[in-house]
Amino acid sequence: MAQQGYGEANGKVILIGEHAVTFGEPAIAIPFTTGRVRALIESLNVNESSYIKSEVYDGELTYAPEHLKSVITRFINEYHIQTPIKVSIDTNLPPSRGLGSSAAMAVAFVRASFDYLNKPLSDEMLIEEANWAERIAHGKPSGIDTQTIVSNKPVWFQNGVVTTLKPLDLNGYMVVIDTGIRGSTKQAVEDVHHLCKADSSYLSYVEHIGKLVHEARDSIEHHNFEQLASVFDLCQENLRTLTVSHEKIEQLLTISKAQGAIAGKLTGGGRGGSMIVLASTIDVAEKIAQSAQSLGAHHTWIEYLGG
Template sequence: MLKTAIGKSHAKIIFFGEHSVVYGQPAICLPISKIQTKVTITKTNAPQTIQSRYFDGKLIDMPNNETGIQLLIKTILTELHQENVSFNIKIQSEIPSERGMGSSAATAVALIRALFHFFEQPLSHSELLRLADVSEQYIHGNPSGLDAATVSAKAPIWFIRGRRLQTVPITKNAFLVIADTGILGQTGLAVQHVKSQLASSTSAETAIERLGENAKSARECLTTGNFKKLGTLMNNSQNLLAKLGVSHPTLDLFAQLAITNGALGAKLTGGGMGGCLIALTQDKKTAQQVADILIKNGAVNTWIEPLKSPDHKGAQ
């Protein structure tokens, strides 16, 4: 056992496949490595304690809205036979919560990595995803596993539920603007809304299928560098998501503003009903122009991320 151990993860955005991924359709998701979560575990002689932006105190006293993390910690301690070890867990995250950027999954992944490092135990990628699902199931009900897969990945990934992850090659560079509306996303409500739509509407089934087809076409566009078509696919996906009832007036407005100011395409990312918008631009100058106009119209934060494949390979 170490005196101190650190685990890290990062944010993510869903590029294509929101909601449809839950029903077996493919999704493309991008790791956002610059926006990080860090967990530090320090051995102590006191009771097990935890510090985060939401709670500071004994692990056993965590509030109900933090039960998913508490359950994850207890599960790991039980599996590693370390239930009575004393420590302090400090969670530091740059990822805004409830914005569709994988905040809860990133916390889970960083926490798992930190605990296994602390107890000097090996951790496979499949084991990491299995354990992350403990808290994600509690928090989101029926997660696809996409968030945990991407906040632990090093490269853009192609995800189909229940299948092996694949990387997505990007042959040319472009830029993504990520804009935080400041409105909490409502993933659980949005997932249930889509589920009810599918139970009563054939048009919802068609929308899910078309979102999957858009993801397939987008993968080809990324490989060939056809960003103009990629932008069109983003716009089409935003329209489909709006028809499914998971967009938001502010997201609709931001999408329109982004396109008017030079973006090739724009759409919500994540569960929707709030959260973040992403916009695709051909160059960084246009990306900054889009980011500036969105800030002027109420975005609480923006990030500009290069859309490119990293030098290393694999979704590790």
């Protein structure tokens, strides 16, 4: 019988604080439980070649993209895996959308690898191993994605320090929308820094986002969904001024509000990527998702924020 190991992980969403966090302001990230990655490792016959089956690559390990090949080869070498293996990765998280897909893949694979070895896995070891894989994908990850995904709780992130917050308990829904436009977080972050360097008055918008993150935390602690909504709209105004919104995001915000959304904003790097919209009821959330898809959104997910 083939040896097997299985692991899974959900994604993450930056609730508020994107871009400002790169200036030392805080940010809040939350688990994205409807977006998932599942990883399965199976032993093969000795005369077969190690193999990866995924949406981004389906073929022998030898010819795999570097970020996949490095992580799996390290596992084989580190733990002296003698037999060839097949690694299957299944996900509904699109890449480069700010939803933590690479961190979720790393966490799922590490969980699968330790399950394959039948070894215990602490959260500390999981974070360490997953961050190694994240460095292959991103160079210098902040750590916020991995920490949020492993803890499966909201986190407060500032200047490299991560603090776990209480689970959300808000009477409302969040619609996550993949605009279908691939954003470049690296370019957007660089542009905002150049903008602020060229004209220091733009720093006031960065600082205002930082204040809004504190207000968002207060909204969460007092279970005030309406206050969080007003914070969202103010944050989006600041992000728009910092040039990281996109006409598709604005178009989707307009149609979402016409369907009854109470607020919305981009999430992550912006200029495409993903956005989050708040709705008071599941009916409104479903209408928002349908209207977004009719406008060309690639994916939509609905999350209840009541825990």
